[in-house]
Amino acid sequence: MPRDGETKERYAVTDASEETRARALWYVSKGRAVLCEEGIGAKKPDHVRVRTLWSALSRGTERLVAEGRVPASEYGRMRAPLQEGDFPFPVKYGYSAVGRVEDGPHALVGRLVFALAPHAEIFDAPLAFVQPVPDHVPARRVVLASNMETALNALWDGGAAPGDRIVVVGAGVVGCLVASLAARIPGAEVTLVDVDLSRREIAQALGCRFSKPLDSPGDADLVVHTSATSAGLSCALACAGDEARVVELSWYGEATTEVSLGARFHSARLALVSSQVGRVATPKRARWSHARRLAKAIDLLDDPRLDALITHEIAFDDLPDAIPRLLAPGAPGLATAIRYS
Numbered sequence: 001m002p003r004d005g006e007t008k009e010r011y012a013v014t015d016a017s018e019e020t021r022a023r024a025l026w027y028v029s030k031g032r033a034v035l036c037e038e039g040i041g042a043k044k045p046d047h048v049r050v051r052t053l054w055s056a057l058s059r060g061t062e063r064l065v066a067e068g069r070v071p072a073s074e075y076g077r078m079r080a081p082l083q084e085g086d087f088p089f090p091v092k093y094g095y096s097a098v099g100r101v102e103d104g105p106h107a108l109v110g111r112l113v114f115a116l117a118p119h120a121e122i123f124d125a126p127l128a129f130v131q132p133v134p135d136h137v138p139a140r141r142v143v144l145a146s147n148m149e150t151a152l153n154a155l156w157d158g159g160a161a162p163g164d165r166i167v168v169v170g171a172g173v174v175g176c177l178v179a180s181l182a183a184r185i186p187g188a189e190v191t192l193v194d195v196d197l198s199r200r201e202i203a204q205a206l207g208c209r210f211s212k213p214l215d216s217p218g219d220a221d222l223v224v225h226t227s228a229t230s231a232g233l234s235c236a237l238a239c240a241g242d243e244a245r246v247v248e249l250s251w252y253g254e255a256t257t258e259v260s261l262g263a264r265f266h267s268a269r270l271a272l273v274s275s276q277v278g279r280v281a282t283p284k285r286a287r288w289s290h291a292r293r294l295a296k297a298i299d300l301l302d303d304p305r306l307d308a309l310i311t312h313e314i315a316f317d318d319l320p321d322a323i324p325r326l327l328a329p330g331a332p333g334l335a336t337a338i339r340y341s
Contacts, residue, residue: 020049024120025319028090030068033320040122047124048104048113055119056096056143057319057336059172060228063327064253065093071254077278081116081129094118096146098139099340101130108132114145114298119319121340131294137301143337144177144306149277149297150249151177156281157273158222158247163187167220169213169236170227171199173309173335174249176206178224180306183207191217193235194227202334205305224275226250230258237265237272245271312336 020040027033043049061078064070068088070078075087085091097117101108104127113130117123133142151174160166160182168179171194182190183206192203193216203210211217213231219241225233228250236246237260259272275281280288311333314322319338326336 020122022120022122023316024084024092024118024123025094025316026085026090026092027066030089031066031324033066033323035317035320038120040124043103043124047126048108048130049102049122049124050097050099050113050115050117050130051102051122052097052099052117052120052340053112053139054098054143054340055094055117055338056146057119057323057326057338058094058096058146059327059331059336060174060251061095062093063329064251065091066323066327069253069255080118082118082123082125084118092118092120094120096143097123098133098142098145099123112139112142114142114294116146119316119338121316128291131291131298133298134302137298138307140310140337141301141307142298144173144301144309144335145294145298146277147173147335148177148181148300149294150174151181152293152297152300153277153281154178154224154247154249154275155181156284157275158224158245159283160185160188160222164189164221165217165219165241166190167193167217167223167236167239168208169193169216169223169225169232169239170229170250171196171203171210172226175224175226176202176309176334177306178226178249179203179208180206180303181300182224191220193239202308205308220244223247224249228252233257234260237270240268240270242268243270244268245273247273247275249275251276310335310337314338316340 023035023037070087080095095116101111112133115125115130166182168175171192179192191209193211200210213235216239220239223236223240223246225236226249240246
């Protein structure tokens with residue numbers, strides 16, 4: 001396991017008895033990541049071995065990981081399913097990988113699968129951790145599956161219904177996916193709100209209206225906030241109609257957030273509801289497993305318009321040097337797809 005100040009060469013596997021060697025990304029100190037070559041032992045009988053084709057960098061969660069800002073109280077809940085190491089550092093993190101099964105049950109060998117796996121050339125995962133990808137969904141687009149699952153869960157938490165006026169504040173990847181799903185609800189009037197006027201074109205392509213915060217509509221039946229800013233949350237509360245629900249989907253880490261609970265918050269009887277993908281939304285929990293929800297999220301990616309949300313593509317070899325730029329606050333663009341050779 002790497003420590004800050006020691007190079008990836010220092011951690012290269014030298015034991016020739018290892019049959020499989022592959023590189024993985026490790027966050028080793030604030031703002032610094034390295035590729036480390038690791039030996040992969042024999043595959044367990046109830047696991048599959050996957051060679052990664054694509055993964056995605058999460059600008060929200062991985063920015064907090066890269067900066068060492070995961071709250072100590074959340075170390076356990078924030079662990080990715082196949083994570084190695086411990087917060088804050090060093091840690092092998094990531095949760096959006098797409099690849100082909102090289103070893104496992106005969107029916108899965110050669111199949112494209114998605115897994116909540118770190119950035120690594122090869123990984124082993126329990127059978128229950130991988131989700132087969134339908135042939136009609138391109139592998140590169142499937143890196144959005146984790147975000148789509150989050151968006152789907154948020155609309156369940158919000159109780160979105162046909163004909164609703166729905167406002168989404170924050171046109172990042174998750175916000176755009178929430179808006180894209182809401183726009184498919186019959187009769188729904190969906191507005192995507194952001195300070196970045198370049199997001200207007202994406203909103204329109206997804207079948208939504210677009211608005212600047214100062215021009216955002218009021219009297220919404222449901223508001224979903226994804227911007228991870230106090231100003232965005234204030235805007236979301238201002239957009240909500242009487243007795244409407246505001247779903248808070250942002251993850252702030254250790255940051256202190258101001259919430260505007262004065263003015264009409266109480267008189268309008270607004271409901272501020274948290275949504276987090278770690279649990280299936282309460283209205284669906286009795287019938288939906290995590291696996292069923294993930295399978296549906298992947299199926300919902302059968303929409304070519306969503307390719308516009310992947311604005312950057314980078315080779316795995318170049319990822320460590322690019323991470324400070326890609327995860328910088330205010331970095332341009334949306335999702336980053338990582339390409340493996």
